[in-house]
Amino acid sequence: MKKLFFLLLFTALFFLHGASPDLTKGVWYLSVPENKGKIRHFEVAYKLNPNGSAEMIRSEKQLKQWNQMRQKYKEKTGKDFPEIKMSWKLDGSELHLILIAGDSSKKQLGTYLIGKNPAFLLPKEKKSAFILARKGAVMTPEESKQFFKTITEAHQDNFAKNLKLPENIKLAEPEKNNGSFFDMDWKKTPENSFQKYVLSAIGKGEKLSDQAECTLPALKKLLSTPEGKELLLRYLASNCEWRLYQEPQNTLHAVRYFRDQNGKIIPTLHQYYSSLHSDPAQQFQFRFEIVFPGKPWNSSPIHPRLRTERSKNTWNTPFLCGGALVNIFDETSVPGRQMTKAALDWTDKEFSALLAAKEWKKLLPAGSIRKGKPDLILRDSYQGGIYNAEVWCNPGEKGSIYLKAFEITKGTPLSARRLAMASTCNPGWSDEPNEQFFSAMHFTIYEGEWGQFYGARFEIWFKPASGAPERKLFEKNYKIQGWSR
Template sequence: MPFTSSLSRCLQSPWACVAGLLANAAALYAVLLRLLDTGVIGPLSSALLLCVLLATVGMTRALRAQHRARRRGAQLVAALSILGTVIVSLWSIVVALGAAFLGALPDGFGRDIDIPPGMVLREPAPSLEPVALDEPAYRPLLRLADAAPPPARWSEVRFDAQAWAALTQRDTELLLRYLRSHPGWRIQAGGGGEMEARRSIDFARHRSHWFDIEVVVLLRSGLATESHPAPAAGVPGGEPAAGLPGRLPLAFESDGQGGLHHARLLIDMPRLRISLRQSSRWPDGQPLQHALDGVAAELGHVLAAGRWHSGLLPPGSVASGSPDIRLAGGAGAFEIEVAANPGEAGRVYLKAFEATRNIEVLATARRPIGWSGQGAELFRLRESVLVHAGDPGVYYPARFEAWFVPDSGTAERKLVEVLYRIDGWQK
C-alpha cells in the first residue's frame, strides 16, 4: 500500500534518527520537569515518552536498512541515535533513583521573589506550646505518669458495660459540639455520617512517664437500622454488652526493637466507638485502665449537663482577643493554630498564597471548629501541614487565610488572614 511504503521509507531515512535524538532530548527534559514538580502534566510526559519508543523503532529500522545498503554514514547516525536512546533512558533512571533515595532537587520557587519594602511579615515560632488543661477526669492517669510502675502487673481492664451503654442513650450532638470545641481533640469527618475525634494525653510536663496513650472516639450520626445493624458493645469479635465480663483481658505485643509493649482496647456501641492504644516500657494495663475511666468520666460529664455551654470545657480551652493564625516550624513543615469563633456550626480550611504574585502554595481539608454566641470567645484548631513550594532557606512572603464553610449551606467566608515569611519543603 502507498501509505505503508511511504511510512517504511520514512522510518528507514536518516532523518528518523535525527527525530529520535530530538525526541530523546525532549523526553529527558519532560522527565526532569516532572520530577521537579514544576507543572508539566502527565499526558505531555507520556506523549514524549511514546515519541521515544516510536523513534527507537524507526532508528532500528533505519540502521538495518542502511546496513543492507552498506551506507556507512547513515549506519553511524542510526547507531549514535540508538546509543542516545540508551543513555537518555539510563540517565532518567539515575535521576529518578537519586530523587527517591538522596532527596529531590531544588525547585527554585522563591529565589526570584523580592519582599516589598514596608510589607510587615511575622516569623514562624520554633514550636506551639501545648495547651495547659486541668482535666480532673485524667488526673489519676497523669499521677501514674510520674510514678514508677509497681511490681504487680495488670493484665486486664475493668469494664462497666451498663455505664458505657447508658452513654449511647444521650445526645450525641452535644458530645460532638464538645469535641469540636476542645483543643485536645482533633476532629475529622468519616464516611457514612461518622465523625472521628482523636487525642493523645499530654505528658509534656511530667518527668518520668513510661507510657503513651492514644484515644480515638468515633461518633455515628444516626441510630442503627434493620438493614445496617450497629455492632454491640464489646471487643473485636466479642459478645453483647450484657454478656461481657466485668474484666477484659489485655494482650500485649512487643515490637522487638525499642523494647516497647503495645496493647489495644476497642469498645463498639450503636452510636459510639472508643478505641484506646497504649505503648509502654512494661506490659502493664494500669495506664489503659485509667485512660478508659478518664474517657468515661469526661464524656459522661458532658452528656449529664444536657445542654451546651463553654463551662463544660476545661479551663484554658477557650482563648480571647482577636482571631489569629499562629505558625510554628520551618523548612516547609509547619504546625498551624487557628483561633476564631465563626458564630455558627461549620468547618474551617486553610489556604496560603505567595503574597506578591498570589500563587497558591497550600490548601487543606475542611475540619470542624467550635463556636458560640459570644464573639470574644476563640476556639482553637491545630493542624500539621507541608508547604511544598520552595526550598529550605529560600524565604518568601506568604499570606495564610482561614476560611469558614457553614453547615447551613450559606456562602463561605474568610475569618482571618496573616502574612508570614516562610521557606518551603524540599520534595
C-alpha cells in the same frame, strides 16, 4: 513474527546507537549507584526473553517468602494467587518493563534508557535512584557525578528561588518551637490532666488482662439520645485537648491532644505521641480516638483485643460503644495495657461529669476559650516548612474550618489539597462574638526549600453545617519557608 520484530529493532538500535547491548543476555539487577561509581545490587533481578516476555529472578530467601505469601492467600480466600506475568518492549532507545497481574491489569514497572555503557540502564524518571545493572557493573567517576547531579537537580524545588519578600506588607513570623519534638518529656504537664494520669500509669497503674472487655458507660449514655450526642460533640469541639474533625467519608473523629512542658497544645501527624527515652521503662507510644458512627476502617472486622506483632507490649484496642468506635493505641515495655486502663477510667469520669453538668463550659480545660479578636498563630515544628497552627475563632454556628494559603506577590495557592485536609476541624462556637475558641493544626507547606523565605497569606475559611455557602472568617500574613524533600 515476534522474534523477527525484535531482531529488526535490535538492528535499528545498532545503527542508531552503535554497539547496542543485547538486553536478553544474562540478568538485570535492580540496583542503586553509590559513591565513586560503585553499584549496589538488590536481590531483585529481571530476565528479558527474546519473545518479549520477562521474568523476575528471586533469591532463595525471596522465593521462600513468595511461596509463603501464596499459601496464606489460598488459605484465606480458597483461591490460587492471581498469575503475574511480565513483559518488555523497546520504544526507540527506551526499555519498558511491564507487569501484568491477572488477565488485564497492567502496570509500568519502569522505563530505562539504553545508553553507551552496556553494563547498566539509567531510569528515564530523573528523580529515581534505581537503575538496572549487570552483575559487577561500575560507573566511571564522570558517569557517577552526572547521575547524582541529575537526581539533585530533579529534586530541587525552585518555587521560591527568585521570590522576594513583599514591600509595605506586614509579615508576622512563626514562633520558635520549644525544643525538639522527639526529646519532649510528655510527663511534665499539669497535674490534674488526662495526659498526666495516663502516662503516670506506666509501670504503676492497674492492668487489663488480655481477655478484658473494654467499655465507656458514660459515652454510651450520652449517645443514647440526640440531645446527649449533640452535647458531647459540642463539648469535644470546644475542648482544646480534643480535635474534632470530619473525614472525606463523612465520619467524625475525635482525637486526644497532648501538651508540652509549658502547657501548650502540640498537634502531631495523626495525633500519635511517643517518647524515645533511653530508659526502656520510660518509652511509650499512645493514641486515643473516638469515631462517629462506629465503623471500623476499611470495613474490617473489629478485634477487641488485637495485639500487634511488634516488639514490646503493643496493643491496638478498638471496641464499639453506643454506636461509636473507640480506638486506643498503647505501646510500652510493661505488659497489661496500663495506659489503656487509665485512659478509659479518666474518659468515663470526664463524660460522667458532662452528663451531670448544668453548665458544660465550666468543664473545659484552661486554654479552650479566651476573650478578644480572632487570630492565627504559627509555630515552627521539628523541620523547616512544617508548622503547628493555633486558631482562635468563633463562627457563631456549627460547622468546620480549614486553611487556605497563597504566595503573596503572585497569589499562587500553596499545598491546597494537603493543607485543607491537614487543617480541617470543627471548632467551638457561641452567640458572643468576643468569645474565641481554640483549634490546633499540624501541616506542611511543600512549595520552596529550606532557607528560601517568602510571604504567604493564610485564610481561615468556615463551612457551615447548615449547608450555607462557605465564607472566609479572617486572614493573616506570615513569612514562611517550604519543606525540603
